[in-house]
Structure formats: C-alpha cells, structure tokens
Amino acid sequence: MRGFMQESTRSLKASFMIVVVLLLVPVILLPGETLSGERKLPDNIILFIGDGMGIPHITAARTILGSLKMERMKVVGLQSTIPLGCYVTDSAASGTAIATGEKTYNGAISVDCDGNPLKTVLEYAEMEGWSTGLVVTCAITHATPAVFVSHVSSRSMCCDIALQMAESGVDLIFGGGLAWFLPSSDPASKRTDGCDPLSILLARMNVVMSPEELLQLPDSGSAAAFISLKHPECLPGREISLSEMTKKAIKILSSDGKRFFLMVEGSQIDWEAHDHDFHGMMLEMKDFDDAVGVALDFSMADGETLVIVTSDHETGGFAVHDGSVADSSVTEWGWTTGHHTASMVPLLADGPSAEKFSGIYENTRIGKLLIGLVRSDHGEHE
Ligand SMILES: [Zn+2]
Numbered sequence: 001m002r003g004f005m006q007e008s009t010r011s012l013k014a015s016f017m018i019v020v021v022l023l024l025v026p027v028i029l030l031p032g033e034t035l036s037g038e039r040k041l042p043d044n045i046i047l048f049i050g051d052g053m054g055i056p057h058i059t060a061a062r063t064i065l066g067s068l069k070m071e072r073m074k075v076v077g078l079q080s081t082i083p084l085g086c087y088v089t090d091s092a093a094s095g096t097a098i099a100t101g102e103k104t105y106n107g108a109i110s111v112d113c114d115g116n117p118l119k120t121v122l123e124y125a126e127m128e129g130w131s132t133g134l135v136v137t138c139a140i141t142h143a144t145p146a147v148f149v150s151h152v153s154s155r156s157m158c159c160d161i162a163l164q165m166a167e168s169g170v171d172l173i174f175g176g177g178l179a180w181f182l183p184s185s186d187p188a189s190k191r192t193d194g195c196d197p198l199s200i201l202l203a204r205m206n207v208v209m210s211p212e213e214l215l216q217l218p219d220s221g222s223a224a225a226f227i228s229l230k231h232p233e234c235l236p237g238r239e240i241s242l243s244e245m246t247k248k249a250i251k252i253l254s255s256d257g258k259r260f261f262l263m264v265e266g267s268q269i270d271w272e273a274h275d276h277d278f279h280g281m282m283l284e285m286k287d288f289d290d291a292v293g294v295a296l297d298f299s300m301a302d303g304e305t306l307v308i309v310t311s312d313h314e315t316g317g318f319a320v321h322d323g324s325v326a327d328s329s330v331t332e333w334g335w336t337t338g339h340h341t342a343s344m345v346p347l348l349a350d351g352p353s354a355e356k357f358s359g360i361y362e363n364t365r366i367g368k369l370l371i372g373l374v375r376s377d378h379g380e381h382e
Contacts, residue, residue, distance in 0.1 A: 139177025
C-alpha cells in the first residue's frame with residue numbers, strides 16, 4: 001500500500017513537471033519556431049533572378065546539361081509578369097514588383113505611377129539590421145539590381161541610380177558599371193554631373209575594380225567589386241563566373257553572423273535571347289544554374305536560408321522543337337519575337353518558408369512575401 005502511495009506521488013510529480021514544461025515551451029520558442037522545434041522563418045534569403053528565363057530556356061538547358069542544380073529545389077510556383085499600363089513587362093516594372101510587392105509602369109525603378117518611392121525588400125532588410133547584397137553580370141546600375149536600392153522615374157537615369165546606390169545602406173555590390181561611379185573628371189566616366197559616387201563607396205567599404213581583386217577581397221566587411229567599366233562581356237568572354245561571385249558574396253555576408261538578404265541576377269540570359277543566340281543563352285543558363293548550386297550548398301549546410309530562383313519575364317518567345325535526351329542535344333528551336341513576352345515564368349523555392357511560394361500568382365506576391373519574411377512583425381502585407 002505504502003509502495004503504491006509512493007508510486008502515485010511520483011507519477012503526480014512527473015505529471016506536474018510535464019504540465020510545467022508544456023506551459024513553458026511557448027515562452028521559450030523563438031519567433032517562427034513551431035512546437036516540434038522546426039523553424040518556419042528564414043534567417044537569410046538568397047533571391048536569384050534569371051533575366052528573361054522562361055520554362056523553354058530551362059527545358060533546353062536541362063536537356064543539354066543532363067540535369068540542373070535548380071532541380072534540387074522542392075517548391076514550384078508560376079508567376080504572371082504583366083505590368084501596369086500594358087501587357088508585356090520590362091525588367092524595371094517586373095523587378096519593382098518582385099522588390100516592392102507593387103505593380104508599376106515599364107521603365108519605373110521602384111516608384112509608383114505618381115513617382116512616389118516604393119520601399120523595397122532590401123531596404124526593409126537593412127532597417128531590420130540584416131546585411132544586404134547585389135550580385136549581377138550586367139552594369140550594377142541596370143534595371144534589375146537598381147530596383148532594390150534606387151527610386152527613379154526612368155531606368156535610363158543611370159547617374160542617379162549609381163548615386164542612390166552609393167548613398168544607400170547596401171553592404172555588397174558585385175557587377176559591372178564602374179563608369180557611372182567615376183567622377184566626371186575621369187575620362188572613363190559616364191557621369192554628367194559633379195557627383196562622385198565612387199568616393200562615397202570608398203568611405204564606407206572595400207572597393208576593387210577587377211575580377212581578380214574581387215576574388216581576393218577580405219571575407220568580411222562591406223565590399224564593392226566592379227568587374228568592368230560598363231556591362232561585363234557575355235560568355236565565354238567574361239573573366240569570372242557568377243558562381244565565383246556568389247560564393248564570395250555569401251562568404252562575406254555570412255561572416256558576422258547577422259542575417260542577410262542577397263539578390264543574384266543572371267543578367268545576360270535576356271540579352272542572348274533578344275539576340276536569338278541559342279548557344280550564348282545556354283552558356284548564360286549554365287553560369288546562372290551553377291551559381292544557384294552554390295547557394296543551395298550553403299543553404300543545405302546552414303539550414304536557415306531560403307533560396308528562391310525566378311525570372312522577371314520570358315524573352316524571345318523561345319520554344320524547343322526537337323532534340324535528344326540520349327545525346328544531350330537540342331537540334332531545333334525557334335523564336336517568335338526579339339522582345340519579351342507575357343508568358344508566365346517559373347519560381348522555385350527551397351528552405352524555410354519555401355512552401356509560401358507555391359501556386360500561381362502575380363509577381364507582386366513575391367515582393368509581398370519577401371517583405372513579410374524580413375519584417376520583424378512578420379506581416380505579409382496581404
Ligand atoms: Zn530584355
């Protein structure tokens with residue numbers, strides 16, 4: 001009888017402890033953590049934009065390469081790219097939608113139809129204390145990188161874009177376009193005013209001016225690396241791969257333990273598609289996909305990084321007509337336009353919160369979701 005009483009007391013104590021622990025669990029959970037301990041919100045976000053990359057571009061690259069790194073990603077969505085005022089977008093309007101969650105007109109760099117600035121996911125990330133970066137294979141003043149840190153009424157305002165970029169809080173910029181940062185006193189400058197964005201950058205970060213120096217940058221701190229004066233060359237002439245640039249950027253941004261937001265653009269898939277250069281386009285697709293592989297390797301080791309791969313629009317009205325999986329070849333293809341099309345483009349996501357990006361939606365949903373993920377109140381701006 002006494003033994004039974006001791007047993008009961010012990011089991012009562014045990015039950016009490018379980019109740020106490022269960023009551024405490026919600027208190028000690030970190031934001032976004034579930035009862036099972038699974039984190040739902042990412043610490044870092046790496047956003048890849050393959051400029052002009054539609055499903056047929058991916059199809060052709062997958063046939064030729066056998067498989068793609070981006071196939072490792074588990075969540076698939078489709079996004080509509082149509083801007084305000086017309087049916088077919090440019091990279092400025094679609095980039096603004098992805099960066100800010102708002103539709104605008106073609107040519108607009110993160111401003112609305114009245115010219116009011118639209119706050120970008122990168123700016124929200126900075127506000128929340130995240131490190132931020134942009135890595136591209138075009139001039140860094142071009143539309144896609146510009147929409148994340150600049151606010152101007154026209155994408156052609158490269159001098160203003162460069163100045164705003166230098167004055168912004170962005171921690172890392174890798175790409176071409178040094179000419180728009182050099183003061184007009186320099187013969188290589190493209191500037192028409194008295195501003196000196198390069199000096200502004202030099203005052204707040206390491207600045208280098210060649211692909212070799214980019215690879216030798218310290219693995220911490222802030223950095224700008226210009227790999228060319230204007231646009232970098234297309235492949236195979238470009239001296240540095242997007243995966244090398246992405247690897248260095250991740251190393252720098254992840255060095256201090258702070259959260260980071262990084263946008264990486266495969267800028268010249270679009271240009272090769274405009275030119276109907278199939279082989280050049282495949283080189284750019286491989287370069288882009290290899291960089292995605294670098295981010296996925298980091299995300300897999302880190303476990304806290306959301307990786308997104310998408311496009312801003314389809315270019316060329318491209319279609320694959322014939323080929324062979326056995327021979328890894330595409331033998332017939334066609335183009336319906338030298339411009340962009342209104343075709344929906346794919347989105348792939350992997351890592352914490354990836355599931356939010358499944359389905360069919362407007363491109364603005366990407367911006368709204370991204371902003372929701374970086375804001376400390378975790379509002380999704382729905
Ligand atoms: Zn284009």
